[in-house]
Amino acid sequence: LHALGFAACKRAFPKMAERPDSKGEKLAGYVKAERGNDPETQEIRYNLEKAIDLCKGYLAFTHDEIDPILDRHEIDICDEPRNNFIDSIINVMHACKRDTSRADFSDMIWLPNVYNLNLIKYNRVMIDESQDLNLAQINLALNSCDKNGRILSVGDEYQAIYGFRGDDSNAIKN
Secondary structure, three states: OHHHHHHHHHHOOOOOOOOOEEEEEEEEHHHHHOOOHHHHHHHHHHHHHHHHHHHHHHHHOOOOHHHHHHHOOOOOOEEEEEEEHHHHHHHHHHHHHOHHHHHHHHHHHHHHEEEEEEEOEEEEEEEEHHHHHEEEHHHHHOOEEEEEEEEEEOHHHHOOOHHHHHOOOOHHHH
């Protein structure tokens, strides 16, 4: 799915870097721009990065969508007012969306969703370990299937291991 999404990004944004940002410098840079680079902000920056990656997977953009994600994943907001923390998430996500010159790991799935990019279509889409997919990944898989194509999805709710990443184990039941 990451290769599928990254290929769509490269077609849509010709100036995008040839290789993904595997070190997470894009997100870290925007979080530092939002919060500063002082040692005392290190913990909140780390928690913001974690929350932003989750929000990208959930395709969450608003206060009402982000708020329950923080609870579900027990994100520590470091004694900061919750609205300020969520505002920072939203600000950084907007910056990440505007920056189409590079893509980090979560952007490869997220950007094709938020920009509704054209994906290569397949007659058959096969998904193994579907219990570990988050909403953004599910959308990408569904949108890569031809109009008359078929999706074969195999998952085991008892082997769901990516809850920390925002998987939707209940999706395989739907």
